[in-house]
């Protein structure tokens with residue numbers, strides 16, 4: 001066996017939302033509501049741009065992604081040197097921890113939140129300080145208090161994955177005013193396009209005020225390009241130049257760059273899709289609440305169904321039985337908003353929490369042979 005870094009001992013494997021087997025994925029009948037993806041295929045104009053870029057892939061992409069960065073800078077009213085790209089916003093998360101943390105450092109984050117922050121923290125040999133959510137929302141006072149001399153990065157997921165809850169502008173301003181300016185604050189806005197004030201405040205508005213702020217956005221969610229891997233960060237010019245030092249060279253490919261630019265051009269069409277998802281989200285949330293499920297107000301393209309383990313397992317089983325893939329996590333189920341048809345299937349599958357069959361309990365282990373929980377490859381936990 002090879003000798004590896006001590007830090008590897010603390011690195012958990014990435015647990016992706018269940019996507020089904022290859023056979024399942026080609027099965028049009030499967031509702032994939034486990035990974036917070038867009039239910040819509042890329043727009044024709046975006047596909048055309050991808051096809052044009054595909055003709056030139058014998059060449060490396062533009063290492064600086066200048067055209068895309070210029071378009072993003074214009075969109076957000078910042079200087080192009082403030083924009084950094086990554087192979088998904090996950091890569092920019094890694095860049096952030098890589099430039100700031102080392103063994104002995106601490107990285108503050110809420111819990112539950114996007115688990116990749118903890119993995120990246122472990123990879124750096126640093127320690128994650130997890131601050132529990134209160135009422136499914138970030139506890140900003142506790143997060144600010146968790147910052148010590150050793151803290152190098154604070155992650156704020158807004159809206160939060162998996163709860164869908166958002167921080168207001170005032171809560172963000174409080175955090176940034178309180179956290180020392182030598183500590184990098186990463187506000188991950190992967191789902192921002194689905195969010196609206198006053199429940200949600202974007203940290204982009206605070207960029208001019210705090211040079212220790214890095215705001216992350218992605219083309220994977222509202223823009224529907226999860227399979228291409230392109231995300232970005234907006235920050236202070238000096239932080240951006242540090243992030244660029246540790247990026248994966250040529251990490252964002254030419255097809256991804258072209259698709260992202262074409263998607264910005266298609267802004268109004270994509271905004272209409274986002275509006276459809278928002279409307280569906282609110283409709284599904286109202287219906288699930290009416291059935292008796294506890295759903296915190298979501299500002300994202302998914303809903304968090306708070307439930308105990310046995311109840312969440314039973315609900316996930318019922319979904320699997322109806323070929324609906326959802327994400328079971330400690331404390332509940334996360335369901336992505338899909339097409340109207342997919343959401344209808346989810347609602348049909350779930351029913352009321354009080355009516356769930358107790359034999360499907362995770363702890364009970366008494367599932368019958370006919371129970372989809374005992375055999376389904378579609379259960380994701």
Ligand SMILES: Cc1ncc(COP(=O)(O)O)c(C=O)c1O
Pocket residue numbers: 035036087088089090091114157161188190217218219220226229230231
């Ligand atoms: C909060 C959050 N940040 C970042 C990501 C990763 O996005 P990307 O596809 O841009 O790497 C996800 C993906 O699920 C997410 O939930």
